[in-house]
Amino acid sequence: EPQVPVLPTSLLVRYCTHLGALEMFPQRVAAALEEALPKRISELSLNQAVDLLRASGRLRWRVPALLGPLLNLLRDSEGLRSLDGPALGSILYELYRLDVYDEELVTALCKLLQPGVGQPVPRKTASNVLVALCYFSRPEAELCRGLIHELLRAKELPPAAEYQLKTFEMAIRVGHASLTFEDLGPLATRWLYSVRTAATRPEPQTESPFADDVSSVAQGIAWRHDTEVEVGPYLLDFAGIAETEEEGAAAAEAFDERRSGLSLARSCVALEADGPSHFYRPHGRPWHWTSSSKLRHKLLVAAGIRVAHVPFYDWMQLESLEEKESYLTKLLLRKRSKRWLVTPQGPPANRSPEPAAARF
Numbered sequence: 001e002p003q004v005p006v007l008p009t010s011l012l013v014r015y016c017t018h019l020g021a022l023e024m025f026p027q028r029v030a031a032a033l034e035e036a037l038p039k040r041i042s043e044l045s046l047n048q049a050v051d052l053l054r055a056s057g058r059l060r061w062r063v064p065a066l067l068g069p070l071l072n073l074l075r076d077s078e079g080l081r082s083l084d085g086p087a088l089g090s091i092l093y094e095l096y097r098l099d100v101y102d103e104e105l106v107t108a109l110c111k112l113l114q115p116g117v118g119q120p121v122p123r124k125t126a127s128n129v130l131v132a133l134c135y136f137s138r139p140e141a142e143l144c145r146g147l148i149h150e151l152l153r154a155k156e157l158p159p160a161a162e163y164q165l166k167t168f169e170m171a172i173r174v175g176h177a178s179l180t181f182e183d184l185g186p187l188a189t190r191w192l193y194s195v196r197t198a199a200t201r202p203e204p205q206t207e208s209p210f211a212d213d214v215s216s217v218a219q220g221i222a223w224r225h226d227t228e229v230e231v232g233p234y235l236l237d238f239a240g241i242a243e244t245e246e247e248g249a250a251a252a253e254a255f256d257e258r259r260s261g262l263s264l265a266r267s268c269v270a271l272e273a274d275g276p277s278h279f280y281r282p283h284g285r286p287w288h289w290t291s292s293s294k295l296r297h298k299l300l301v302a303a304g305i306r307v308a309h310v311p312f313y314d315w316m317q318l319e320s321l322e323e324k325e326s327y328l329t330k331l332l333l334r335k336r337s338k339r340w341l342v343t344p345q346g347p348p349a350n351r352s353p354e355p356a357a358a359r360f
Contacts, residue, residue, distance in 0.1 A: 004032035009043040012036065013052050020055030025281060034063050034282070041069040046079045050087050057094035060290055062280040067100060075105050080112060085119035088112050089129045096132035099280075099291040106136060115146030123154050127164035134168055134177040135295050141183040148188040157195075165195045166233035167295070174302035196232075210312050211237055211273040217324045218271065223332060225271065231305065234296055238271040239305075270300065270307045271332070278311075287313065308335045 004012065016033065019025065037052070044052065049070055056067070074080070074091060083091075092109045095102065112118045113129065121129065126147040133140050151157065151165070169192040171177040172184075181189040215238055218225060229239040276283065278293040289297075300307050308331050318324045 004029065004036050009040040010048070012040065013044070013048045013055075016055040017051050020058035023058065025059055025061070027282075030061070030281070034066065038063075038065045038069060041066075041073060044073060046073070046076070046083065047087070049073045050083070050091060053094045053098075054090055057097035060097070060277070060280050061282075062098050062100075062288065063282070067098065071100070071102050071105060075102070075108070077108055080108055085113065085121040086125050088118060089121040089125035092132050093125070093128040096128075096135050096291055099288075099294070101136055106138065110138065110140050110143055113147075114143055115149075120150060121147070123151055124158055124161045124164075126151055127157075127161040127168070130168040131164045131171075131295075134171040134179070135291060137178045139178040139183075141179055144179060145184055145188055148184065148191065152188070152191045159200060162195060162198065162200050163233050165192065166200075167299070168192070169196045170232040170299050170303070171295075174299055176298055176302050208273065208275060210275055210315060213324075214238070214271070214273045214310055214315065214328070217321070217328055220321070221325050221329055221332075223271075223328070229270075231300060231303065234300065236270045236300075236305075237273045270305050271328075272297075272307060272309045273315075274309050274311045276312060284313065287311070306335050308332060 007015075012033065016037075041049075052066075053070060053074070056062070080088065088109055092106065092113070095106065110133075113121070130144060130147055133144060151161070157165070168177075172179055172181060172192075173196075181192075184192070215225070215227060218238060225238040227238055229236040231239075274289075274293065278290060280288045280290055297307055297309075310328070310331065314327070315324070318327055
């Protein structure tokens with residue numbers, strides 16, 4: 001930590017790259033880097049700037065004082081043309097991971113990634129670019145078709161690419177993306193459907209004492225739920241699911257306002273326990289959901305699922321069981337006031353895209 005200010009810029013970038021690859025975030029060292037790196041941007045090569053952006057994305061490390069000058073360096077159109085396809089795709093994906101939308105830079109990247117213009121991108125990078133495009137509401141039909149046609153030629157896709165493609169397909173299906181299946185053509189549409197129905201495990205899950213505690217308290221207030229319920233590419237932490245609209249209506253009729261704490265069974269569709277990985281670093285300055293958490297929420301809501309969130313920093317302040325039960329009861333009651341929704345069997349008509357992510 002004391003050596004950070006005197007280390008060469010190249011070593012600082014390499015150190016950040018290693019931290020990103022290992023997903024390690026020593027807070028005191030990170031604080032020293034946050035102070036030192038913005039002063040070194042002028043010393044970076046374009047490739048070093050890409051490496052630093054990639055490390056920031058992997059670590060969910062969103063430092064405006066660093067990202068602003070870094071984007072100014074990456075906007076150099078002549079420099080961008082010197083980068084290969086994987087680097088260009090990586091820049092676009094890291095902008096998504098950091099929830100930073102820069103119109104000039106994104107437009108330049110999309111032009112350079114068009115089929116026949118630049119070099120091809122790896123399969124995993126191609127799937128990452130598709131997710132970034134749908135998150136930013138970019139109507140890049142030709143680019144998306146080109147990336148999908150390259151992907152469908154692959155005999156086997158890595159699990160990470162399959163997960164991203166399921167996310168992309170769901171975004172189109174529920175009307176979140178700026179594209180429709182008609183824009184992609186019948187071949188790409190049929191292939192995306194095959195990816196959607198493929199038997200692959202959704203996003204990886206890890207054991208969480210925080211989530212276990214939320215589940216235990218939810219059971220104590222009579223909210224019956226299942227854990228790790230699969231919805232598209234996602235695994236909901238906890239979900240109470242109505243098999244039919246009649247079941248949902250019956251649950252609403254059975255609710256007793258006088259005994260709200262004991263009548264919450266099936267009053268909410270999904271409850272998400274949002275741990276630290278759902279938020280950008282530095283934590284609490286202020287708290288910001290990551291782009292992947294935002295996209296997850298938007299797609300689940302667009303699919304007709306009511307979602308309640310329990311941020312870990314709220315839960316940590318609750319000391320007694322009574323406080324936790326009261327917190328969950330109020331949270332679920334707010335969701336109960338909304339109409340019960342059942343996910344439609346067929347794909348809904350594509351809706352207008354939501355506004356693109358705001359710049360940091």
